[in-house]
Amino acid sequence: xxxxxxxxxxxxxxxxxxxxxxxxxxxxxxxxxxxxxxxxxxxxxxxxxxxxxxxxxxxxxxxxxxxxxxxxxxxxxxxxxxxxxxxxxxxxxxxxxxxxxxxxxxxxxxxxxxxxxxxxxxxxxxxxxxxxxxxxxxxxxxxxxxxxxxxxxxxxxxxxxxxxxxxxxxxxxxxxxxxxxxxxxxxxxxxxxxxxxxxxxxxxxxxxxxxxxxxxxxxxxxxxxxxxxxxxxxxxxxxxxxxxxxxxxxxxxxxxxxxxxxxxxxxxxxxxxxxxxxxxxxxxxxxxxxxxxxxxxxxxxxxxxxxxxxxxxxxxxxxxxxxxxxxxxxxxxxxxxxxxxxxxxxxxxxxxxxxxxxxxxxxxxxxxxxxxxxxxxxxxxxxxxxxxxxxxxxxxxxxxxxxxxxxxxxxxxxxxxxxxxxxxxxxxxxxxxxxxxxxxxxxxxxxxxxxxxxxxxxxxxxxxxxxxxxxxxxxxxxxxxxxxxxxxxxxxxxxxxxxxxxxxxxxxxxxxxxxxxxxxxxxxxxxxxxxxxxxxxxxxxxxxxxxxxxxxxxxxxxxxxxxxxxxxxxxxxxxxxxxxxxxxxxxxxxxxxxxxxxxxxxxxxxxxxxxxxxxxxxxxxxxxxxxxxxxxx
Amino acid sequence: xxxxxxxxxxxxxxxxxxxxxxxxxxxxxxxxxxxxxxxxxxxxxxxxxxxxxxxxxxxxxxxxxxxxxxxxxxxxxxxxxxxxxxxxxxxxxxxxxxxx
Numbered sequence: 001x002x003x004x005x006x007x008x009x010x011x012x013x014x015x016x017x018x019x020x021x022x023x024x025x026x027x028x029x030x031x032x033x034x035x036x037x038x039x040x041x042x043x044x045x046x047x048x049x050x051x052x053x054x055x056x057x058x059x060x061x062x063x064x065x066x067x068x069x070x071x072x073x074x075x076x077x078x079x080x081x082x083x084x085x086x087x088x089x090x091x092x093x094x095x096x097x098x099x100x101x102x103x104x105x106x107x108x109x110x111x112x113x114x115x116x117x118x119x120x121x122x123x124x125x126x127x128x129x130x131x132x133x134x135x136x137x138x139x140x141x142x143x144x145x146x147x148x149x150x151x152x153x154x155x156x157x158x159x160x161x162x163x164x165x166x167x168x169x170x171x172x173x174x175x176x177x178x179x180x181x182x183x184x185x186x187x188x189x190x191x192x193x194x195x196x197x198x199x200x201x202x203x204x205x206x207x208x209x210x211x212x213x214x215x216x217x218x219x220x221x222x223x224x225x226x227x228x229x230x231x232x233x234x235x236x237x238x239x240x241x242x243x244x245x246x247x248x249x250x251x252x253x254x255x256x257x258x259x260x261x262x263x264x265x266x267x268x269x270x271x272x273x274x275x276x277x278x279x280x281x282x283x284x285x286x287x288x289x290x291x292x293x294x295x296x297x298x299x300x301x302x303x304x305x306x307x308x309x310x311x312x313x314x315x316x317x318x319x320x321x322x323x324x325x326x327x328x329x330x331x332x333x334x335x336x337x338x339x340x341x342x343x344x345x346x347x348x349x350x351x352x353x354x355x356x357x358x359x360x361x362x363x364x365x366x367x368x369x370x371x372x373x374x375x376x377x378x379x380x381x382x383x384x385x386x387x388x389x390x391x392x393x394x395x396x397x398x399x400x401x402x403x404x405x406x407x408x409x410x411x412x413x414x415x416x417x418x419x420x421x422x423x424x425x426x427x428x429x430x431x432x433x434x435x436x437x438x439x440x441x442x443x444x445x446x447x448x449x450x451x452x453x454x455x456x457x458x459x460x461x462x463x464x465x466x467x468x469x470x471x472x473x474x475x476x477x478x479x480x481x482x483x484x485x486x487x488x489x490x491x492x493x494x495x496x497x498x499x500x501x502x503x504x505x506x507x508x509x510x511x512x513x514x515x516x517x518x519x520x521x522x523x524x525x526x527x528x529x530x531x532x533x534x535x536x537x538x539x540x541x542x543x544x545x546x547x548x549x550x551x552x553x554x555x556x557x558x559x560x561x562x563x564x565x566x567x568x569x570x571x572x573x574x575x576x577x578x579x580x581x582x583x584x585x586x587x588x589x590x591x592x593x594x595x596x597x598x599x600x601x602x603x604x605x606x607x608x609x610x611x612x613x614x615x616x617x618x619x620x621x622x623x624x625x626x627x628x629x630x631x632x633x
Numbered sequence: 634x635x636x637x638x639x640x641x642x643x644x645x646x647x648x649x650x651x652x653x654x655x656x657x658x659x660x661x662x663x664x665x666x667x668x669x670x671x672x673x674x675x676x677x678x679x680x681x682x683x684x685x686x687x688x689x690x691x692x693x694x695x696x697x698x699x700x701x702x703x704x705x706x707x708x709x710x711x712x713x714x715x716x717x718x719x720x721x722x723x724x725x726x727x728x729x730x731x732x733x
Contacts, residue, residue, distance in 0.1 A: 612726065
């Protein structure tokens, strides 16, 4: 039954096609049915294929299905072929499970929207592109999916394009991503020039045969990772993700938390043979990941918009995933990707539910005390927050510890220190969010309070399911401390990551590391409790005592302004200059000059045409005389 | 019998007079008459030369020329009449709508 795996991406594509062509004629009920059922069919096929994959054994990986030859030229051949192996299988399951739940949730969240079918057409198209990305068996087809998800991200961020800020945010996301994608494309071209094929298996073989140098692997690795920093919102290209929160909240949950932004991590994991080969590229990944993890976490501390806090949190968590990949623990990175997909989409959907309850209010200063009004959203949000903070025995605890333990045992103490410090911040900003939103004094505006209600079941049921996953998902990869055979996740991925550096660590050290990070997570929680419940005036005191730090964080280190001054404005001004000097003067000038030269030559000729019959007759006479003269003499 | 050269010279004189008249006169009717004069100068040359050579082709051509000249006079005068109706003048310097 596993052979049918190649059909997985095409159901959402079909759904998208139908919705684009006929969506405006269908009722909302039919649109919802088409959108959700296509994802559901994909989900079923994914589960069947996954079950089949477990049976066939590691020696048959990866399953490849070549659909057709896509680019058949001499010396450059790319197939449209899909593959299915443990890594793809996990991504496919994440995309279809989370995608299905978010589609269901969206039917409630977007119920009042006038562009209902357009929304679902984009969402289905996104699912298709994402599935192509994770199932592609060569890097060129992967790039197609990579650009496809970028396009859908742009369309969905700017979904409410009547709003200026949303249109701007969409544009920003698109342009920032293009910068990374340019590097990614150059990386792909390098691979083609030196290896002659984009198939992952061919690249792997080329590296194990030793036919490429380490320096080449480093260059390609860094170029591909530059693409990943764009897509996965890492330093220096992270600036688009916080603005991307202008899109509908389910979109933020699906695209900008669970799936698309983790594509960079997937790509690094997929190219693990390359990164294991080049230590320098791996170090850079780990370093950038660690830097982003702590940097984004500090920015999350001062934001007042509930979705922006979650956006910075996403950037920070993806930083952790890159730490995992960078220290050679690809399965730990993927494990965090997998648990993060559940708890972060849960947090976003719960935040969406809060906003839905408050008629679209996203400012935490106008919330507070919502606990008793939202009896389902609150516990769901709480579970998500506990999971992400790394409180023991929830999913985030297992995955984050897997990463930090691997970082420590691989000797990356600097990265480990930053990661552990990030744990305090993570717990702090998440519980700050909880306390400001659900606890404390009510600061809700009277108009919002009139309409305050818990969300309908189509929205709360996905929350409950995701909350369930957020609790149990971590048990797929229980660390060795609790039993040798329990780490199913990394065993499953072992055939893919056979080159990863898996240093075995003594159980005592592992236990100590787990205790340290659990302690720090709980410390962060306690600090948040102190600052926002016990002494609510403390944050204000802190802000007035250290205005510099507060303003720096509140204004996000002025990075947007710096980029604006360094790149955007010079570019705009330069383009203006070019427009004025080159476009208007040279291009337009050439065209206009040609026209006016023709015109003035015409005017010159025009003098011959006097309108006097006698002039014409004279010319005629002279002509005849000349002709006769020529004939006679 | 008069030498044909005299006829040719006479025909040339009439033709040149026609040309001069065409260029110095300003109203269309007179210019038109000048054209008729030139046509008849040509006719004279044709007749004289065919008589001298002893063939009949030239005389037939003359008949054609006279016929065409008659038709041309009818059309030309009609055009001049119409121009006069529109412009209230037949002086050539006043008629220059074809100026570029």
